[in-house]
Amino acid sequence: MGKSGAGAKTFRIRKWVNLLGPIAGLIFVYLLFAAIGPESFHSARNLETIARQTAITGTAALGMTLVIISAGIDLSVGSIIALATIVVALLLRANVSPLLAALGGILAGALCGMMNGALITRLKVVPFIVTLGTLLIVRGAAKGLAREQKMDAPLSWLNNLLAALKPEQKWMVLPPGVWSMVIFAIIIWMVLRYTVLGRHIFAVGSNESTARLCGIAVDRVKVMVYALSGLFAGLAGLMQFSRLTIGDPTVALGQELDVIAAVVIGGGSLSGGEGSILGSMVGALIMTVIRSGCSQMGLPNWVQEIVTGAIIVAAVALDRLRRRRIS
Amino acid sequence: MRGVRKQFGATVALQGVELAVKAGEVHALIGENGAGKSTLMKILSGAIPADQGEMSLDDNLFQPKNPLEARRAGVAMIYQELSLAPHLSVEDNIVLGMEPSRLGLVKGKEVREKAREALAQFEHPEISPEARVADLSVAAQQLVEIARGLVIGCRVLVLDEPTSSLTRKDISKLFEIINRLKSQGLAIVYISHFLEEVKQISDRFTVLRDGKVAGQGETAATSINELVRMMVGRQIEQLYPRSQRARREPVLEIKELAGWNRLESASLVLHRGEVLGIAGLVAAGRTDLLRTLFGLERVRQGELKVAAYLGPASPARRWQQGMGMLSENRGGEGLALSLSLADNLTLSRLSGFGPAGILFPSRQNRATQKWIDELDIRSQGPEQRAAELSGGNQQKVALARLLHHDVDILLLDEPTRGIDVASKAQIYQLIDKLVSEGGKPKAILLVSSYFPELLGICDRIAVMCRGRLAAAHAASEVNEHELMLEATGQVEAV
Numbered sequence: 001m002g003k004s005g006a007g008a009k010t011f012r013i014r015k016w017v018n019l020l021g022p023i024a025g026l027i028f029v030y031l032l033f034a035a036i037g038p039e040s041f042h043s044a045r046n047l048e049t050i051a052r053q054t055a056i057t058g059t060a061a062l063g064m065t066l067v068i069i070s071a072g073i074d075l076s077v078g079s080i081i082a083l084a085t086i087v088v089a090l091l092l093r094a095n096v097s098p099l100l101a102a103l104g105g106i107l108a109g110a111l112c113g114m115m116n117g118a119l120i121t122r123l124k125v126v127p128f129i130v131t132l133g134t135l136l137i138v139r140g141a142a143k144g145l146a147r148e149q150k151m152d153a154p155l156s157w158l159n160n161l162l163a164a165l166k167p168e169q170k171w172m173v174l175p176p177g178v179w180s181m182v183i184f185a186i187i188i189w190m191v192l193r194y195t196v197l198g199r200h201i202f203a204v205g206s207n208e209s210t211a212r213l214c215g216i217a218v219d220r221v222k223v224m225v226y227a228l229s230g231l232f233a234g235l236a237g238l239m240q241f242s243r244l245t246i247g248d249p250t251v252a253l254g255q256e257l258d259v260i261a262a263v264v265i266g267g268g269s270l271s272g273g274e275g276s277i278l279g280s281m282v283g284a285l286i287m288t289v290i291r292s293g294c295s296q297m298g299l300p301n302w303v304q305e306i307v308t309g310a311i312i313v314a315a316v317a318l319d320r321l322r323r324r325r326i327s
Numbered sequence: 328m329r330g331v332r333k334q335f336g337a338t339v340a341l342q343g344v345e346l347a348v349k350a351g352e353v354h355a356l357i358g359e360n361g362a363g364k365s366t367l368m369k370i371l372s373g374a375i376p377a378d379q380g381e382m383s384l385d386d387n388l389f390q391p392k393n394p395l396e397a398r399r400a401g402v403a404m405i406y407q408e409l410s411l412a413p414h415l416s417v418e419d420n421i422v423l424g425m426e427p428s429r430l431g432l433v434k435g436k437e438v439r440e441k442a443r444e445a446l447a448q449f450e451h452p453e454i455s456p457e458a459r460v461a462d463l464s465v466a467a468q469q470l471v472e473i474a475r476g477l478v479i480g481c482r483v484l485v486l487d488e489p490t491s492s493l494t495r496k497d498i499s500k501l502f503e504i505i506n507r508l509k510s511q512g513l514a515i516v517y518i519s520h521f522l523e524e525v526k527q528i529s530d531r532f533t534v535l536r537d538g539k540v541a542g543q544g545e546t547a548a549t550s551i552n553e554l555v556r557m558m559v560g561r562q563i564e565q566l567y568p569r570s571q572r573a574r575r576e577p578v579l580e581i582k583e584l585a586g587w588n589r590l591e592s593a594s595l596v597l598h599r600g601e602v603l604g605i606a607g608l609v610a611a612g613r614t615d616l617l618r619t620l621f622g623l624e625r626v627r628q629g630e631l632k633v634a635a636y637l638g639p640a641s642p643a644r645r646w647q648q649g650m651g652m653l654s655e656n657r658g659g660e661g662l663a664l665s666l667s668l669a670d671n672l673t674l675s676r677l678s679g680f681g682p683a684g685i686l687f688p689s690r691q692n693r694a695t696q697k698w699i700d701e702l703d704i705r706s707q708g709p710e711q712r713a714a715e716l717s718g719g720n721q722q723k724v725a726l727a728r729l730l731h732h733d734v735d736i737l738l739l740d741e742p743t744r745g746i747d748v749a750s751k752a753q754i755y756q757l758i759d760k761l762v763s764e765g766g767k768p769k770a771i772l773l774v775s776s777y778f779p780e781l782l783g784i785c786d787r788i789a790v791m792c793r794g795r796l797a798a799a800h801a802a803s804e805v806n807e808h809e810l811m812l813e814a815t816g817q818v819e820a821v
Contacts, residue, residue, distance in 0.1 A: 196677045196684050203674055206663035212623065213652065213660055214675035214728070215643035273665040 021319050022266050022282040029286055029311070033293030041296050048174065050288050052162050055177045056081070056243070057255070058284040060236040061262040062181075062188050063113070063229030065280045068263050069192075070225045071205040071272025072127040076116060077233040078255035079138035080109045082248065084237020086146045089153040089247025098156040105241065106234040112138050113230015117223030127226075135256070142249040151247035161242035177239045181281075184232070189277040201225060205272030261308075262287055265315045286315070340366045341538045344380070348483065348514040353505060355529035355546060356518045358558055362535040364518055368485055371516075372404045373397035384482065403476030404485045411468055413461035418442035420460055421475045445474040449504060466497035470504070477508075484508065485516040490524060494608055495815065502528050520745070522551045534558055558748065567783025568756050570763040574786070575599035578736055578770045579620075579650075584629035586619035588612070591794030592629070597736065600768040602758060603799060604785035606778060607814045612794040613774045614655055617738045620772075621645050621652045633736065646675050651729035655740035655774070657718070661725040664714035668706055669695040671713045671724055676732045698727040703753060719750025726754065737761070737771045743780065755784055762786075778807045792816045 034042045060077045067074045084105040091101035112134065119130045162177035172179070192198035200221045203211040211218050240251055264270065265286055266279025290311060294304040341363045348354040358364050370377045373391030382389040384400060391397035394404075411420050421442040442456050453467040460468060469489060476484055486505075490498045505528060509515060519525055525532060526546060534542040534557040542557035579597040584590065589612035597603050605613045618624045620631070626639040633640070633648050640648065654661040662671050669691050673680075680690040695709035702723045706716055713721055722742065729737050739758075743751045761769045775781050781788050782802055789799040790813040797813060 194681070194685055194687065196686055199670055199674070199677055199686065202666060202670065203663055206665045207660070209654075209656075209660035210663040210671075210674070213642060213654055215641070215646040216674070217643060273663065 018267055019276065019279055019282075022279050022286070022315070025265070025315055025318075026282050026286050026289065029289050029293070033289065033297070037293050037297050041293060046292065046296070048164065050285070050292050051174055051178045052164070052243075053292065054284050054288040055162055055175075055181050056236045056239045056252075057258050057262055057287060058281055059181045059184065059239060060229075060233050060255070060259045061266075061280045061284050062184055062277065063225075063232035064256075064259045064263050065266075065268060065275050065277055066188070066192075066201055066225045067127075067229045068260070068268040068270065069205045069272065069275040070201050070222060071208070071270075072120070072222065072225065073131065073260070073270065074113075074116065074127065074226060074229045074233075075131040075256050076112065076134040076138055077229065077236070077259055078252040078257075079135050079142065080112045080230055080233035081237040081240050081252040081255060082250065083112065083138050083142040083145075084109050084234045085241040085244065085251060086142045086151060086247040086249055088158065088238060088241045089151040090145065092153040092156060092158070093151075098158045101156075102158055102238050105238050106231060109234020109237060110227050110231035113227040113233070114223060116230065117226035120226065121219040121222050139249070146247060146249040148249065150249075153241075153246060155245075158238070158242055159245045162239050163242065177242060180235070184235075185277050185281055192277065197221070197224070202273060205274075207273075258287055259284075261312045265312060265319075267319060283315075286311070341370075341377075344535070344538070344540055346533055346540075348516055350482070350512045350514050351509055352530045353509055353515045353517050353528055355525040355532040356516055356535065357520075357522070357525060357532060357554065358535035358541070362558075363538040364535055365487075366538075367535070368404065368487065368516070368518070371397070371483075371485065372402055398479055398481075401480060401482035402485070403473075403479065403481035403483070404487065405469065405472050405476065405489060406487050411460045411472060413459075415460060416456065417446070417454055417458050417460060417463075417471050418456040420471055421445055421478050423475070441478055442474070445477045446471075448477070448507065449474065451500075464497075466493050466501070469493075469501070473504070473508075481513070483514045483516065485518070487518045488520065489517075490519065490521060494610065498524070522554050525554070526551060566752055566755065567780075568759045569784075570759055572600050572763045572768070572786065574601050575768065578634055579772070580630075580632040581620070582630040584616070584619065584631055585627040586615055587625050587627050588615040588619065589794045590615040590619050593791070593796035595789060595796065595799065597770045597772055599735070599770045600762050601786040602762055602771045602773055602784055604781040604788040604802070605772065605774045605791055605796070606781050606788055606810050607776075607791035609776060611791045611814065612796075613791050614740055615794070616791065616796065617652060617740050617772070617774060621650065621738060623652075646732060646734070649735040650738065651675070651732050651734035651736070652738040653725055653729060653740055653742055655744065657721055657725060657745075662713045662721055665712060667710045668699070668704070668713055668716075668724055669709035672698060672709075672727050672731055675728055694731065698731060702727055702730075702757065717747070719746035722746050722750065722754065726757070735767075735769055737769055738774075739771060740774045741776065742773070743775070743777070755780075758784055778810050781810070782807065790814050 040046060060081065064074060064077065087108040088101050088105040091104045092098065096104070116131055116134055119125065119134070120127050123130070162175050165172060165175055192201070200211065200216050203214070203216060204218055204221050208218060241247060244251065262283035263275060263280045264283070266276060266281070266283035268275030268280065287308065290308055291304060294307060344363070344367060346367070356364050356367070366375070369375045371382065373394045373396055384402070389400060391400060391402070412423065415423070418439055422438050439456055446454055446456065449470050451467055451470055453463055454470060460471060463471070473484070489501060493501065505515060505517070517525070517529055529546045532544060532546050532549070532554070533540060534554065536558060575598055577596045577598050582594045584593045589610065591612065593616050595603065605616065607613050615624065619626055622639060622641045622645050631638060633645065633650055636648050658664060663674070669688070672695050673691055677686055680686040680694070692709040698704070699706060699709065704716070704720050704723045704727070706720060713724060716724065726742065743754055758771060758773070762771055773781070773785060782805070785802045787799040788802050788805060788810065790797050790810060792814055793816065
């Protein structure tokens with residue numbers, strides 16, 4: 001029994017079957033809206049819009065996937081997104097070059113994430129509470145920096161990161177912001193699969209005591225994971241800025257819940273040790289397709305919210321049911 | 328229970344099993360891991376249905392559809408892992424699920440009376456009805472669980488490995504209670520790995536092997552050797568192999584080491600080419616000694632030298648210095664059960680599967696497969712989840728981690744606890760091979776609660792009692808009786 005090559009194959013198949021659930025879900029909601037929604041829903045233009053709208057949640061979900069695999073949670077990403085838009089706007093107003101302003105916004109996010117990680121590991125307080133605290137702290141800081149107002153910024157190429165493509169840019173197929181999400185998704189996927197750090201993140205999430213017994217620097221892994229979550233939230237903030245073209249301290253209120261939902265729909269388990277980048281990206285897409293479909297059908301906002309909520313619960317319940325059947 | 332059969336997929340877990348337990352008797356159910364004991368008891372308790380066969384209780388046909396029905400009918404199960412609500416009080420736990428109430432309001436007074444009545448039989452000093460269950464010792468918690476069974480008026484009490492985490496004293500107290508319940512006319516099914524206990528407490532026994540009854544009879548008329556033969560179906564000669572061993576240079580030296588835990592004072596020298604056993608009762612501080620050595624817990628005082636390195640160090644450092652540890656708590660600490668065998672086995676040393684920081688899963692799997700073959704780990708391959716293996720195979724994975732890391736000093740904490748006899752024999756062989764290997768034998772520090780195992784496999788044995796480690800004896804010069812006296816603090820070590 002020991003050396004069956006067939007065994008290895010079954011596990012690879014099983015892994016793909018695990019991903020098939022979310023993908024089937026995505027196809028299902030898309031076809032559903034294509035069937036009952038207006039003509040405009042399945043236009044190429046709308047596909048591009050869906051991709052653009054996914055970029056913010058999807059980018060933040062990259063970091064959140066790591067956090068959730070490590071059995072943590074990060075509630076502060078919505079606030080970090082808002083802070084990043086303010087930092088970018090402030091830097092642009094101070095005549096800093098757009099590239100440096102963008103990096104500044106991302107760095108601010110990464111620093112917030114490091115703060116989360118340091119507080120969680122030093123104070124030994126659970127991530128839910130620490131990031132609940134930083135959710136308020138960072139949001140407050142953003143409002144303070146912006147003097148509780150929206151903050152205009154001079155025009156720059158940053159505004160085009162997530163704008164609809166102009167005819168002469170059609171060769172790009174998708175806006176740069178979407179491409180950045182795709183590229184980073186591939187990088188993080190490779191980190192999880194092909195690096196020692198990736199294995200350590202899974203180990204810490206699956207059983208922290210085992211990780212400690214095996215000599216893994218658990219605290220360092222955690223700080224790293226939250227710093228990355230902050231960094232990607234900062235990058236998502238840059239996308240948000242690009243869409244708004246201004247800094248807004250009240251933007252992305254509650255966005256962390258969308259991001260967490262995307263990861264969980266994609267197969268992430270809040271008890272840790274499970275999750276996949278491709279799954280999270282599909283999860284983020286499912287969320288946007290539902291939003292986009294509902295709004296194109298002219299459904300009021302409150303209906304959209306009820307539908308989204310119901311789909312999150314249904315998706316995760318289905319996933320758990322399927323897994324139980326497999327094992 | 329007559330002609331019970333249960334099949335899971337293609338595996339027949341039980342076949343034609345007959346079991347009759349009389350009122351007022353203790354019936355021992357024994358067998359290796361995987362022999363079908365748990366399946367049989369799950370059927371009895373209504374957790375799973377039988378495919379064939381029938382059960383009767385007091386001459387009435389008994390067909391529980393779920394555990395609640397079985398409980399109502401009078402079958403109470405006390406599992407190895409206790410199922411109490413740790414934050415609730417003793418009395419709330421006892422009446423949980425059947426609180427006397429009116430209009431949804433719990434009648435506090437009746438609750439207390441009912442609980443007191445059930446507890447009165449035990450006279451345990453720790454248990455007061457208001458105490459929080461989480462604050463009680465394991466032994467006391469177990470009694471609370473039995474009390475819960477009594478409150479519902481059970482006729483059949485099933486105890487699954489009740490003594491595995493109890494001290495000698497608690498065990499004898501438990502036996503007293505079992506005997507009292509027996510005299511009250513309860514039918515008691517007693518599942519255990521410890522055959523000495525089975526001899527002591529049971530009236531009759533049933534041995535299961537590979538899902539079938541391998542033997543039944545009066546306990547008093549059967550020797551332990553005969554029981555073992557029925558369990559394994561073959562003679563295990565050479566359970567404890569012993570090749571030529573040669574003691575070499577010391578690799579671990581500690582002097583009056585104390586930790587911030589139970590460890591008060593320990594001095595020892597461990598050499599290459601020997602197995603040094605640490606005997607003692609549960610909670611004597613043996614695990615604390617290993618954890619302190621390995622850097623999982625802090626050193627309070629004392630000297631400590633691992634290979635050429637002085638002083639305390641973190642687990643990561645210890646691995647680098649050539650020391651590895653096997654945890655006594657396989658599921659809670661030893662393994663990350665939701666991860667693959669490959670990840671579990673190579674977790675302490677993921678380097679070498681690619682350039683720095685990079686890891687190619689195919690190489691990781693290849694290295695894992697090598698150990699799977701070498702240690703005969705029954706699995707579907709390196710990518711299978713550790714949770715899906717049997718206890719014995721999980722333990723081999725945890726042990727293989729130390730071999731993969733190629734450490735020189737192995738700290739093994741209860742390496743054979745709760746695993747089947749065949750796996751045990753393989754682990755003993757492996758231990759023997761590691762310390763006798765030609766070129767560079769390893770050094771092994773072995774903690775165990777099972778004296779025959781220590782006497783069989785170790786070269787020297789030191790006893791720990793209340794946090795203090797006594798001087799080591801040559802294994803050939805002590806016997807079980809002497810070790811027990813020392814472990815219970817009856818004899819001051821010489």
